[in-house]
Amino acid sequence: SQKIYLKDYTPPAYLVDTVHLTFKLSPNATRVNSKIRFRPNPDSDSRDFFVHGEHLTLIRAAIDGQECSPVVTDKGLTAQAPDAPFTWEAEVEINPQDNTALEGLYMSNGMYCTQCEAEGFRRITYYPDRPDVMATFTVRIEGDLPVLLSNGNPTASGDGWAEWHDPWPKPSYLFALVAGDLRNHPDSFTTKSGRKVDLNIWVRPDDIDKCAFGMEALKKSMKWDEDVYGREYDLDLFNIVAVDDFNMGAMENKGLNIFNSSCVLASPETATDANFERIEAIIAHEYFHNWTGNRITCRDWFQLCLKEGLTVYRDSQFTSDVRSRAVKRISDVDGLRAVQFREDNGPLAHPVRPDSFVEINNFYTATVYEKGAEVVGMLKRLVGDDAYAQALDLYFERHDGQAVTIEDWLKVFEDTTGRDLGQFMRWYSQAGTPRLTVTDDFKDSTYTLNFKQYTPPTPGQDVKQPQVIPIAVGLLTPNGDEVQETVVLEMTKPEQSFEFKGLSSRPVPSILREFSAPVILEQDTDNETRAFLMAHDTDPFNRRESGNALARDVLRRMITDGAAPDPMYLEAKAKILTDEALDPAFRALVMSLPTQEELAQMLFDTGHTPDPEAIFNATQTLAQASAERLKQDLPRIYAAHQVKGPYSPDAGPAGHRVLANSALWLLSRLDGCKQAQAQYDAADNMTQQISALGCLQYFDHGADATQAFYDQWRHDRLVIDKWFAMQVSNTRPDQTVATAQALTEHADFDMKNPNRFRAVFGALAWHHAGFHQADGAGYRLLADWLIKLDPVNPQTTARMSTAFQSWRRYDEGRQALMRAELERIMSTPDLSGDTGEMVGRILE
Ligand code: B3K
Ligand code: ZN
Numbered sequence: 056s057q058k059i060y061l062k063d064y065t066p067p068a069y070l071v072d073t074v075h076l077t078f079k080l081s082p083n084a085t086r087v088n089s090k091i092r093f094r095p096n097p098d099s100d101s102r103d104f105f106v107h108g109e110h111l112t113l114i115r116a117a118i119d120g121q122e123c124s125p126v127v128t129d130k131g132l133t134a135q136a137p138d139a140p141f142t143w144e145a146e147v148e149i150n151p152q153d154n155t156a157l158e159g160l161y162m163s164n165g166m167y168c169t170q171c172e173a174e175g176f177r178r179i180t181y182y183p184d185r186p187d188v189m190a191t192f193t194v195r196i197e198g199d200l201p202v203l204l205s206n207g208n209p210t211a212s213g214d215g216w217a218e219w220h221d222p223w224p225k226p227s228y229l230f231a232l233v234a235g236d237l238r239n240h241p242d243s244f245t246t247k248s249g250r251k252v253d254l255n256i257w258v259r260p261d262d263i264d265k266c267a268f269g270m271e272a273l274k275k276s277m278k279w280d281e282d283v284y285g286r287e288y289d290l291d292l293f294n295i296v297a298v299d300d301f302n303m304g305a306m307e308n309k310g311l312n313i314f315n316s317s318c319v320l321a322s323p324e325t326a327t328d329a330n331f332e333r334i335e336a337i338i339a340h341e342y343f344h345n346w347t348g349n350r351i352t353c354r355d356w357f358q359l360c361l362k363e364g365l366t367v368y369r370d371s372q373f374t375s376d377v378r379s380r381a382v383k384r385i386s387d388v389d390g391l392r393a394v395q396f397r398e399d400n401g402p403l404a405h406p407v408r409p410d411s412f413v414e415i416n417n418f419y420t421a422t423v424y425e426k427g428a429e430v431v432g433m434l435k436r437l438v439g440d441d442a443y444a445q446a447l448d449l450y451f452e453r454h455d456g457q458a459v460t461i462e463d464w465l466k467v468f469e470d471t472t473g474r475d476l477g478q479f480m481r482w483y484s485q486a487g488t489p490r491l492t493v494t495d496d497f498k499d500s501t502y503t504l505n506f507k508q509y510t511p512p513t514p515g516q517d518v519k520q521p522q523v524i525p526i527a528v529g530l531l532t533p534n535g536d537e538v539q540e541t542v543v544l545e546m547t548k549p550e551q552s553f554e555f556k557g558l559s560s561r562p563v564p565s566i567l568r569e570f571s572a573p574v575i576l577e578q579d580t581d582n583e584t585r586a587f588l589m590a591h592d593t594d595p596f597n598r599r600e601s602g603n604a605l606a607r608d609v610l611r612r613m614i615t616d617g618a619a620p621d622p623m624y625l626e627a628k629a630k631i632l633t634d635e636a637l638d639p640a641f642r643a644l645v646m647s648l649p650t651q652e653e654l655a656q657m658l659f660d661t662g663h664t665p666d667p668e669a670i671f672n673a674t675q676t677l678a679q680a681s682a683e684r685l686k687q688d689l690p691r692i693y694a695a696h697q698v699k700g701p702y703s704p705d706a707g708p709a710g711h712r713v714l715a716n717s718a719l720w721l722l723s724r725l726d727g728c729k730q731a732q733a734q735y736d737a738a739d740n741m742t743q744q745i746s747a748l749g750c751l752q753y754f755d756h757g758a759d760a761t762q763a764f765y766d767q768w769r770h771d772r773l774v775i776d777k778w779f780a781m782q783v784s785n786t787r788p789d790q791t792v793a794t795a796q797a798l799t800e801h802a803d804f805d806m807k808n809p810n811r812f813r814a815v816f817g818a819l820a821w822h823h824a825g826f827h828q829a830d831g832a833g834y835r836l837l838a839d840w841l842i843k844l845d846p847v848n849p850q851t852t853a854r855m856s857t858a859f860q861s862w863r864r865y866d867e868g869r870q871a872l873m874r875a876e877l878e879r880i881m882s883t884p885d886l887s888g889d890t891g892e893m894v895g896r897i898l899e
Contacts, residue, residue, distance in 0.1 A: 056413045056414065056888035056891060056892065057413065058411050058412070058413050059411065059412060059413075060410060060411045061355070061357040061408075061409070061410045061411065062410070064354070064355055064357075065099070065101070066096055066098045066099045066187065067096055067099060067183055067185065067187060067188050068095070068096060068099045068101040068102055068103050068104065068105070069093040069094065069095055069096055069104060069136065069183065070093070070094055070095075070096045070188060070190075071091055071092065071093055071094075071182075071183065071188050071189075071190035072092040072093075072094060072140075072190055072191070073091070073092045073190055073191050073192075073193070074089065074090075074091050074092075074182075074190050074191070074192045074193070075089070075090040075091075075192075075193045075194075075195075076088065076089050076090075076180065076192065076193070076194045076195070077089075077194075077195040077196075077197070078160075078194070078195070078196045078197065078198070078232060079197045079198070080151075080167055080196065080197065080198030080199075080200070080234055081198075082150075082151060082152040082162060083150050083151075083152050083153070084148055084150065085148065085149050085150070085151055085160060085167075086114070086146060086147070086148055087146070087147050087148075087149060087179055087180045088144070088145070088146045089143070089144065089145050089146075089147075089180045089181070089182070090142060090143070090144050091142070091143045091144075091182070091190075092140065092141075092142055092190075093136065093140065093141055093142075093143055094139075094140040094141075095138055095139065095140075102136065102138050103133065104133060104134050104135070104136035105131055105132070105133050105183070106131050106132055106143075106181040106182055106183055106184075107130065107131040107174070107176075107177035107181065107182060107183065107184040107185075108127075108130075108131045108132055108147070108177050108180070108181040108182070109129065109130065109131075109177050109178050110149065110154075110159070110178050111147040111148070111149060111177075111178070111180065111181065112147060112148040112149070113125075113127060113132070113145065113146075113147055113181070114145075114146040114147060114148060115145065115146050116132075116134070116143070116144065116145045116146075116181075117143075117144045117145075118134065118135075118136060118137075118141055118142070118143055118144075119137070119141050119142055120142070120144075123135070131177065131181065132181055143181075145180060145181050147180055147181065149178065149179065151167055154178075155807055155847045155848055156847075156848055156849060156850065157170055157300055157301065157302050157809070157848060157850070158170055158171075158174075158175040158178060158302070158850065159171070159175045159176070159177075159178025159179050160178070160179050160232065161300070163298050163299050163300035163301075164259065164299050164300070165235060165236065166200075166233065166234065166235025166236070166237065166259075166298070167198070167200075167232065167233065167234040167235060168231075168232070168233050168234075168235075168296065168298050168313055169230065169231050169232050169233070169308075169313070170301070170302065170306060170313065171227060171228045171229070171230050171231070171306075171308070172228040172229070172306060173228055173356055173359075173415040173416060173419075174228070174415060174416075175228070176227035176228060176230055177227075179230075182227050183227075184227050184228070185226070185227075185355065186226040186228060186352050186353050186354065186355065186356070186458050187226070187354050187355065187458040188226060188227070189224040189225055189226050189352070189456070189458060190224055190225070191220075191221060191222060191223070191224050191225075192205075192206060192207070192219075192220075192221045192225065192230060193210075193218070193219070193220045193221075194206070194218065194219045194220075194221075194232065195216065195217070195218045195219075196216065196217050196218075196219075196232060196234060197215060197216045198215065198216075198234045199215055200234045200235055200236060201235075201236055201237070202233070202234065202235055202236070202237040202239075202257065203216070203217035203233075203234045204217075204219070204231075204232065204233040204234070204257070204294055204296065204311055205217075205219035205221075205230075205231060205232050205233075205311065206219060206221040206225070206229070206230060206231055206308060206309045206310045206311050207219050207220050207221025207222060207223070207290060207292075207309065207310050208220060208221070208222075208290060208291055208292055208310075209292070221290075221309055221310065222290075223289065223290075223309060223349070223350070224456060225309050225349060225352075226352055226458065229307070229308050229309045229349055229352075230308065231306070231308030231309075231311040231313055233257070233296045233298075233311065233313065235259075236259070236260070237257040237258060237259065237260075237296070238257070238258060238259075238260050238263045239255040239256065239257050239258075240255065240256045240258070240263060240266030240267065240270055241253065241254065241255050242254045242255075242270050242273075242274065244273075244274050244277050244278075244288070244293075246277070246281065246287045246288055247281045247287055248287060250287075250291070251291075252277075252288050252290070252291060252292065252293055253291065253292045253293070254270065254273060254274070254292075254293050254294075254295075255292075255293075255294050255295070256269055256270055256273075256294075256295045256296075256297070256319065257294060257295065257296040257297070258296075258297045258316075258320065259297070259299075262297060262316070262320050264322060265320035265321055265322045265325065265326075266319075266320070268321045268322075268326075268331060268334065268335075268704065269295065269319045269320070269321065269334055269338055272334060272335040272338040272339065273293070273295065273338050273342060275335075275339075275373075275377060276338060276339040276342040276343065276373065277342065279339070279373050279376065279377075280342070280343060280346070280369075283372065283373075283376075284346070284369070284447060285448070285451075286345075286346045286451070288345065289345070289350070290309075290310045292310060293310055293312075293342075294310060294311045294312070295312045295313075295314055295319060295338070295341075296311065296312070296313050296314065297314050297315075297316040297319045297320055298313055298314065298315065298316060299315075299316050299772060299808065299810070300807070300808055300809065300810075301313070301314070301315035301316075301809065301810075302809055302848070302850050302851055303315065303419070304318045304337050305318050305319070305337050305338075305340075305341050306341070307340075307341040307342075307344035307345070307348055307349060309345070309349050312341045312342070314337070314338075314341070315809075315810065316772075316773060317330075317773050317776065317810055318333065318334055318337045318338075319334055319337075319338065320334075320773060321334050321704075323702035323704070323739075323740040323741065324739070324740060324741060325741055325768075325771055325773060325774050326704075326741055326773075327741050327742045327745055328704055328709035328712055328713065328742045329742075330741075331704035331709070332374070332378065332704070332706075332709070335374070335377070336370050336371075336373070336374050337370075339369075339370045339373045339374070340366055340367065340369075340370040343366050343369045343370060343373075344362065344366050346451065347362055347365045347366045347369060348362035348363075348366060350451075350455055350456065351450070351451070351454045351455060351456075351457060351459060352457075352458045352459075353458060353459070353460075354458045354459055354460050355460075356412070356415040356418070357408055357409060357410065357412075358408065358459070358460050358461055359408075359415075359418060359419070359423050360407045360408055360423045360424075360427035360430070360461070360483070361459065361460070361461055361464055363419075363423055363424045363427055364407065364423065364424065364426075364427020364428050364429075364430055364431050365427075365428075365431050365464075367424050367425065367427065367428035368427075368428040368431035368432055371383060371387060371428060377706075378706040379638060379640060379641070379706055379710075381595035381596060381599075381638070381641060382638070382640045382641055382644065382706075382710075384569055384570065384596050385595075385596055385599050385600075385641075385644050386644070387425075388570045388596070388600075389650075389653075390421075390425065391421070391425050391426070391429065391573060392653055392656075393650050393652050393653055394421040394425070395421035395422055395425045395426050395573070396488050396573075396575070396656060397652065397656060397860065397861060398420060398421050398422055398857075398860065399422060399426070399486060399487055399488045399513070400487070400488060400511075400656065400660075401860045401861050401863070401864075402514060402860060402863070402896055402897050402898075402899055403420075403857065403860050403893075403896055403897065404422075404486040404487055404513035404514060405418070405420070405422055405486050405513075405514075406422075406483060406484050406485055406486045406516075407422055407423060407426050407427045407430055407482060407483045408461050408483040408484060409423075410484075412892075413888060413891075413892040414853070414888050414889045414892050416850050416853070416889060417853055417854075417889060417892055417893055422486070426573055429572070429573040430482045430483065430573075433479075433482065433523075433525050433571070433572055434468060434479065436525045436527070436543055436571055437474075437479070437523070437525050437543070437545065438468060438471070438472050438474065442468075442471055442472045445471045446467045446468045446470075446471040446472070447467075449467045449470065449471055450464065450467045453467060454467075461480075461483050465479070465480060478520075478521075478522070478523050478547060479523045481520055481522050481523075482522060482523075485510065485516065485519055485520065485522065486513040486514075486516055487510045487511055487512070487513040487516070487519060488510070488573065488574060488575055489508050489509065489510045489519075489522055489524065489572075489574045489575070490508065490509045490510070490511070490574065490575050490577060491506060491507070491508050491524065491526070491546075491567075491572075491574045491575065491576050491577065492506070492507045492508075492509075492576075492577040492578075493505065493506050493507075493564075493566060493576070493577070493578050494579065495564060497558070497561040497562075500556065500557055500558055500559065501554050501555065501556050501557075501558070502530065502554070502555040502558050502561065502562055502564075503552050503553070503554050503555075504528065504544070504552065504553050504555075504564060504566070505550070505551075505552045506524075506526065506544075506546055506550065506551050506552070506553075507549065507550045508521055508522065508524060508546065508549060508550075508574075509549070510522070514896070514899065521547065521548055521549045523545065523546070523547050524545075524546040524547075524572045524574060525543050525544070525545060525546075525571050525572055526543065526544040526545075526546055526566065526567060526571060526572065527541050527542070527543050527544075527567065527568035527569055527571035527594075528541065528542055528543075528544055528553075528564060528565065528566050528567075528568065529541045529542075529564075529565045529568055529592075529593065529594060530555060530558070530562035530563070530564055530565070531562060531563045531564075531565060531588075531591060531592065531593070532560065532562060532563075533560065533561075533562075533563060533587075535587075535590070535591035537593050538558060538562055539555055539562070541568050541594065543571065563584060563587060563588065565588060565592050565593075565594055565597045566578060566597075567597070567600075568594040568596060568597050569594065569596045569597075570596060570600075575660070578604075580604070582605055582608060582609075582621065582623060582624070583623070585601045585602075585604055585605040585608075585627075586601075586605060586623055586624070586626075586627040588601035589601040589602040589605065589627045589631065589645075590627065590630060590631075595641060598645075599641065599644050599645050602627065602628065602631070602645050603649055605621075605623075605624050605627065606624060606648055606649055606677075607649050607653070607654065607657055609621040609624045609677065610648070610649065610654055610670075610673050610674065610677060611654075611657065611658065611661070611663075613673040613676065613677065614654070614658065614663075614666070614669050614670060614673045615658075615663055620676060620677050620680035620681075622684075625680060625681060625684040626684075628645065628646065628681060628684075629684055629685055629688065631645045631646075632645070632646060632685065632688065632692065632718075633688050633692070635695075638710060639696055639710040639711050639713070639714035640706065640709070640710035640713055640714065641710075642714050643710070643713040643714045643716075643717045646681075646714075646717045646718075646721075647717065648674055648677065648678065650823075651667070651670050651671060651674060651823035651824065652821075652823055654670050654673075654674070655667070655670060655823065655861070655864060656861075656864075658670075659864045664864075664865065664866050665864060665865065666866070667788070667823050667824040667826075667827040667865075668788065668824055668829075670823065670824065671788055671823070671824035678720075678721065678724065679724055681721060682721040682722070682724040682725055683725070685721060686725060689718050689721055689722045689725070690722065690730075692714065692715070692718045693715050693718040693719055693722060693730065696711040696712070696714045696715035696718070697711070697715060698711050698712055698715075702739070702740045709742075712742050712743070712746075716742070716743075716746035719731055719734065719746060719747070719750055720746075720749075720750055720753075723750040723751075723753070723754050724754070727754075727756070728750055728751055728754050728756040731747045731750035731751050731754075731756070732747070732751065732756065732760075734746070734747040735747035735748060735751060735760050741774070741777075744764070745777060745781065747760075748760050748761070748764055748781060749781060749784075749785055752781060752782065752785035752786075753785040757785070761778075761781075761782060764778055765778055769803075772808075772810075772811075773810075775803055775811075776810050776811060776814040777814070779798055779801075779803075779804070779811065779814035779815050779818075780814040780815070780817065780818040781818075782794055782798060783795050783798065783814075783815060783818035783819055783822060783825075784818045784821070784822060786822070786825060788822070788824035788825045788828060789825075789828065790825075791819060791822045791824075791825025791826065791828070791833065792819070792825065792826075792828060792832040792833045792836050795815050795816070795818070795819045795836060796836055798815050799815060799840070806840070806843065806844055806847065806848075807847060807848070809848065809851045812840075812844065812848075812851060812855075813851070813855070816837060816840060816855055816858075817855070819833060819836070819837060819858075820837065820855070820858035826858065827865065827869060829868065829869065831869070831872035831873075831875075831876070834859070834872050834873050834876045835876060837855070837858055837859075837876070838876035838877075838879055838880055841855060841856055841880055841890070842879070842880060842883050845880075845883065845886060845887050845890050846885065846887070849887030849888070849889040849890055850889055852887065852889065852890045853887070853889035853890045853892070853893045854893075856880065856890055856893045856894055856897065857893065857897075859873055859876070859877055859894075859897055860897050862874065862877070862897070874898070877894050877897060877898050878898070880894050881894050881895065881898065
């Protein structure tokens with residue numbers, strides 16, 4: 056496999072104006088006829104005609120009607136082409152039935168569907184499969200199935216055939232085709248200029264009662280993008296299809312979004328509050344891509360964050376607007392720290408805009424998506440809301456219909472504000488999480504904050520330059536009043552001080568409010584100050600963050616010095632939990648402990664070797680101490696936050712449930728799971744049912760409920776995915792591997808279905824102490840299955856191999872065990888390029 060570099064980018068030799076495709080569908084032998092109008096690219100000197108193609112059987116090819124015999128390799132073909140516009144025609148045969156990689160055209164439960172991003176279109180036909188080639192597509196589908204869909208608008212149809220035309224030029228990665236026995240949940244939306252758009256969610260007949268929520272989310276998203284970004288939808292039809300076998304969450308194909316069924320189907324009985332919120336966010340995300348991704352796309356795949364960072368940022372704004380801003384920010388940052396910081400601080404670290412890759416599918420990462428979104432958020436904070444809105448207007452106006460770069464993106468901000476964003480560009484080019492340390496002084500009514508920044512080396516980048524760091528700061532008086540409301544300090548140098556004058560006493564600083572930059576803040580604060588901020592900070596993000604920092608410190612002392620749970624932390628937490636004036640969802644977040652992954656990172660970062668068992672035990676001890684401290688309050692809080700009446704997934708009732716259910720977890724430590732059993736027996740929605748089941752399983756009272764749950768839900772694939780994952784997640788560490796192993800022998804385990812594979816092995820990898828059992832059984836089991844899955848589905852295998860990315864953090868024994876498993880994977884004959892690249896980088 057070959058590495059390709061951003062610096063080697065060259066424009067395509069030929070551009071495409073129009074594409075006509077005819078599909079004659081058949082499970083093992085689908086014929087694809089293409090008729091493509093090419094023309095020489097005036098911006099290229101080359102006239103080498105090359106089109107990508109993989110896993111295709113070429114039946115015939117012609118240029119301007121003349122049969123030709125191209126030179127075919129396993130990557131594509133070359134042919135003699137004129138230095139003038141010409142028509143390319145080809146017929147190929149493909150095999151959707153045997154396509155278990157789920158890239159290109161494949162079958163899932165009897166339906167045909169496609170996944171083309173990033174480089175899947177080349178498995179459908181010969182084509183310049185790169186995002187800077189944009190063309191209009193006309194598609195004819197012939198197949199003996201009731202529903203035949205493609206991008207754009209339907210133009211004609213009859214028995215066993217349909218024709219589609221998409222008027223908007225697009226890159227091939229946005230092509231989609233779906234055919235199957237599907238039902239639709241229809242609706243419509245009238246755009247701000249008064250055009251009526253038909254909306255459909257297409258599903259298998261059994262799932263028709265699970266579409267209503269997704270449809271509401273779609274309409275909300277369409278309205279929000281008009282109101283907030285001024286973006287209107289641009290076709291008469293918008294289709295969403297739910298597919299059971301899918302490598303990721305969803306795909307923004309023009310006018311025909313394809314979703315992993317887990318990311319769109321929901322009913323109160325089968326989906327949790329968290330599922331509903333996630334579905335709403337993913338529907339919004341894919342819809343928002345219509346402008347940020349589809350109308351304006353990426354010049355090449357190095358620019359992936361251009362569409363992904365921006366679109367994640369947009370969907371997080373949407374969720375903040377329709378739900379709670381504080382809760383959304385806190386949960387996003389929890390996720391960023393657990394996943395992106397881990398990536399940024401290990402062998403897989405790469406810039407938000409990578410400069411090389413072997414397999415682009417390996418770069419759909421937390422760094423590109425989540426750090427990419429943080430970078431957009433910082434830009435907005437630095438230029439201000441108005442300039443951000445103007446810059447975005449300019450972006451849409453200047454680049455509509457183009458395939459562009461991060462330079463183009465930053466240029467609209469420079470042109471709007473007159474700012475030089477040269478240094479800001481380092482957020483895109485430099486990998487690694489900056490460490491920000493802060494000290495303070497108070498003298499002659501002047502308060503000074505002194506910052507230092509430092510970014511450790513990452514693979515291929517030994518020396519880092521200082522970044523522009525927006526640091527949102529507020530100051531409080533010792534009795535909790537704000538003396539300085541939030542200001543954004545702009546740090547640009549390695550060391551920099553900022554003064555606040557005219558203060559009558561030393562203030563308490565609240566630094567990095569709303570997590571204004573993706574950095575690790577090292578602040579030498581005592582725990583009294585943390586407890587004070589936990590009680591008084593006017594910024595809700597930092598209020599929870601102080602609690603989190605306090606918990607991290609308490610746990611660190613428990614783990615490294617054998618300290619007892621700190622009563623001060625337990626008191627501070629009790630105060631928040633019992634404060635009925637606070638948002639319940641916020642209180643639940645304050646209740647949660649840092650994840651074991653976060654603790655392992657923190658320990659490693661502070662010079663300790665994380666011991667997974669000790670981390671597990673400390674969190675258990677602290678949770679037990681919390682439960683005992685709150686003995687009197689828990690039953691009352693649990694009862695006070697029960698939601699009456701019909702289920703609604705809105706933030707309000709969901710917030711009450713999440714608080715009641717976090718109380719239930721603690722209560723279960725005290726009451727032998729009596730309340731959990733009662734909740735399980737009475738549950739009429741999945742949130743209540745699964746929260747109770749989790750407690751029962753976790754505290755070893757779950758055998759009957761686990762069986763009953765299976766019997767109740769065996770017909771529902773998405774619920775059974777939860778059933779698989781729950782059993783692994785809720786084990787004691789010494790049972791995790793055996794449980795996962797036993798589940799792989801269950802009749803319903805199917806490694807070809809990515810959701811099912813991830814249910815078992817994602818849960819194993821996330822069970823920190825279970826996966827890292829000292830005998831290496833967790834490593835062995837995962838490696839065995841990665842080796843089995845690789846020939847079936849390389850993309851999912853490569854992604855799951857990241858479970859090993861932090862192997863160097865642990866003790867020598869574990870390191871040796873992990874290295875051995877990584878080497879065993881690496882030496883597997885015919886290992887895919889996807890997995891080979893990932894494991895190779897992890898080992899490096
Ligand atoms: N753009 C797709 C992801 C495609 C992943 C290809 N391996 C979904 C999204 O980010 O919206
Ligand atoms: Zn996206």
